[in-house]
Amino acid sequence: MMEPGYAVSGRYQIIRPIGEGGMANVYLAQDLILDRQVAVKVLRLDLRNDPNTVRRFKREALSTTELNHPNIVSIYDVGEENSMQYIVMEYVQGADLKKYIVEHFPIPYQRVIDIMAQILSAVQNAHDHNIIHRDLKPQNILVDEAGNVKISDFGIAIALSETAMTQTNTLLGSVHYLSPEQARGSMATKRSDIYSLGIILYELLTGMVPFEGESAVSIAIKHFQNEVPPVRNYDPRIPQALENVVLKATAKDPDERYSGVKIMAADLATSLSASRAHEPKFVPNKASDLGETKVIPALDPEGLTQTDQAEQVTEATAAKPLNQTPKKLRSLR
Structure with missing residues (x-):
């Protein structure tokens, strides 16, 4: 200190x-x-x-x-x-988006879309530079006193060109916003960021995260086993087109999600349009299973490496080593 x-x-x-x-x-x-x-x-x-x-x-x-x-x-x-x-x-004078949601909920739909448009624009810029954030969550998004949004903490972002490091590095991510493939121990992609963006949009619309649990492990399991609850279950006034953005961004299979942030932003921008008032609900074409079942071993704090110990985080955060055979979620915190 x-x-x-x-x-x-x-x-x-x-x-x-x-x-x-x-x-x-x-x-x-x-x-x-x-x-x-x-x-x-x-x-x-x-x-x-x-x-x-x-x-x-x-x-x-x-x-x-x-x-x-x-x-x-x-x-x-x-x-x-x-x-x-x-x-x-x-230095951004203001509060993080988590606190903003608590203080301003319920947030008007148009304001939700304005906030997300700024977030999506920033993530698009990062993706254009082949940088995946990997830890997108409201706590890493700042809202200044004028209402402008700024993303911080690229501490675990790794350029895609660093493929060797991508496979071996230990990554952190808040488990409430963790994509199913990251929860399973697979390498994060740009579509993993899109999943996290979908969860952030869910929270902006409902004031809560879709999955809760007694431990980080139990929440991570829900990300790849349970469907994200429809936001219209919480608020039936939400237009189906707006809910569809959440559903498509948070599809279990990355191939079912938006192929890029720019496409998600364009879809979101017209989600309140009267021309989309009778849009059908988005339903993924594929089964939600992401492949073979992967084992989550018992957690053993004594067996952590020095690097793992250095990167232990709060209860709401997952520490997830990726190795050359990323088939196990070795450690969640």
Whole structure:
């Protein structure tokens, strides 16, 4: 924990802590040169001797600096001081989308579509750069005081070109928004992000997540065994065309989902149109089974590797190693 008043690299003067994550702590700071407030993400002290974590942290900075979009939190600077890795980011004054939903629900349908349009535009930009977010959830989406949306935390995003790392890296993702294929231990794709976007849309419309359970494992199982409940069961006034966007984005089989974020955005944009008032309900053509049954072994905290231990997260978060034969969900948290 850095004390208020400390100036990182003599430039970013710490004001106060504003967030904690599985890999880093985030501080509000004053940029003494440009005279503006910034957010400084600092790799946690207990992880600085883990080369894998340091590499992931550096990759976050490299991947996100490629993204220049009004709905993505900007990266201003990257550095190291006394073996302390840090990233300096745009400071967004406001609340995360999770808190926004709690405070503003029920949200008018048009406002839901406006929020999702901004999120989809940002994810489209990332996908255009072959970056999959992998951890899209309302807690990683900020809403500023003017109502503008910005996606943060590309800490586990990996460029698709890094195929070797994609197969071996341990990924984190909030289990409530986890795609069925990720829950089964398979490699995430752009359509995995689309599934998470569908769950976010579900929450914007209903004020809740579709699946709850006593543990992260039980929730993950529901993602690939249970159909997402229709949002019209919660609110029959929701147009069928709008519900269809949720149903198509959250289809169990990735092939049944939108083939790209841009197509999902176009479908969502017209979902309140009178011309689609009598649209039939979307029903997947294929069975929801994603392949062979995969075993989820008993959890053994004592057997975790150093990297696994470094990436343990809260009850609502899943730690899911992917290996060369990604057939087992070895560890969920």
